[in-house]
Amino acid sequence: MSIITRFDPWRNKLCTCPPKYTINPYTGCSHSCLYCYATSYIKRNKSTPKRDLLSRLIRDINKIKPNLPIDMSLSSDPYPPEEREIRLTRKVLEIILPLGFKVQITTKSDLYVLDIDLISSYNVAVSETITTLDNSLARKLEINAPSPINRLRALETLKANNVPFSVRIDPIIPFLNDEEEELRELVRTVARIGARHIVTSTYKARPNNFRRLINAFPELEKKLHKLYYPKGKMKFGYAYLPISLRKKLLFPIIDEAKKLNITYATCREGLVEKDFFRTPSCDSTHLIPEKVPIKTIKTLVTLEEFLK
Numbered sequence: 001m002s003i004i005t006r007f008d009p010w011r012n013k014l015c016t017c018p019p020k021y022t023i024n025p026y027t028g029c030s031h032s033c034l035y036c037y038a039t040s041y042i043k044r045n046k047s048t049p050k051r052d053l054l055s056r057l058i059r060d061i062n063k064i065k066p067n068l069p070i071d072m073s074l075s076s077d078p079y080p081p082e083e084r085e086i087r088l089t090r091k092v093l094e095i096i097l098p099l100g101f102k103v104q105i106t107t108k109s110d111l112y113v114l115d116i117d118l119i120s121s122y123n124v125a126v127s128e129t130i131t132t133l134d135n136s137l138a139r140k141l142e143i144n145a146p147s148p149i150n151r152l153r154a155l156e157t158l159k160a161n162n163v164p165f166s167v168r169i170d171p172i173i174p175f176l177n178d179e180e181e182e183l184r185e186l187v188r189t190v191a192r193i194g195a196r197h198i199v200t201s202t203y204k205a206r207p208n209n210f211r212r213l214i215n216a217f218p219e220l221e222k223k224l225h226k227l228y229y230p231k232g233k234m235k236f237g238y239a240y241l242p243i244s245l246r247k248k249l250l251f252p253i254i255d256e257a258k259k260l261n262i263t264y265a266t267c268r269e270g271l272v273e274k275d276f277f278r279t280p281s282c283d284s285t286h287l288i289p290e291k292v293p294i295k296t297i298k299t300l301v302t303l304e305e306f307l308k
């Protein structure tokens with residue numbers, strides 16, 4: 001089975017991502033975010049290294065189109081707490097980066113600073129998710145992920161090392177992280193550090209993530225249920241908030257990005273008009289720099305070279 005696959009967001013037609021590959025060094029995710037969408041498809045909630053990852057990776061890199069970016073990762077975090085010991089993501093980077101592949105690290109962690117030597121030398125951009133600046137709310141929502149302050153510190157390290165980065169303010173959940181002035185302050189904070197692009201979206205309910213949210217915030221059950229079920233709309237297996245409410249929740253983030261003159265996009269909202277979407281790529285892969293050229297297929301590594 002391929003380890004580098006074409007990104008296919010479960011055939012969701014609202015996805016505006018440009019063509020790209022994705023690789024997940026781990027299966028499952030130890031961050032245990034309450035709102036995680038991946039748990040509808042992948043049942044494990046601990047990050048487990050993929051079996052035979054490196055040999056499968058080396059087989060696949062001889063087959064993929066070298067001009068398309070590789071997003072790492074989209075259904076698990078490439079920097080879960082386990083990465084500190086296992087260093088599997090680092091091994092993947094050590095293989096693909098010197099070959100000139102363009103890589104976006106999509107994460108909710110700060111651990112990528114351990115790899116700043118690699119990240120700053122090759123074709124890498126980082127997309128960091130920060131849903132709130134409120135540490136206690138983040139601790140409840142993203143149980144095992146680093147605190148917002150630690151993620152901000154990691155962004156400062158990227159800035160100091162000239163690595164481009166975007167920030168995902170995603171998802172916005174009614175009654176939890178939707179306070180307008182706090183969202184505006186979050187955009188201003190990450191822009192001050194050097195974020196060049198903002199992606200945002202509202203929370204879309206799936207039965208299992210909705211249950212986790214309600215268990216953690218039982219006082220919100222009735223209010224959230226009313227917004228998502230009688231009033232909301234099902235799209236591609238997800239319950240969406242009413243469109244007018246989605247626009248209202250996302251507006252402060254977009255408006256602040258506009259004022260700061262940084263690019264912005266919404267994710268799987270169907271809001272592609274320029275009021276909500278002004279960017280060369282919604283997922284920020286356009287930020288990936290070209291520091292080293294891609295090697296031709298002939299010079300790509302062989303399995304034997306890497307395994308000896």
Ligand code: SF4
Pocket residue numbers: 029030031032033035036037038039074075076077108
């Ligand atoms: S970091 Fe991403 S994949 Fe991991 S639990 Fe959170 S939302 Fe899910």
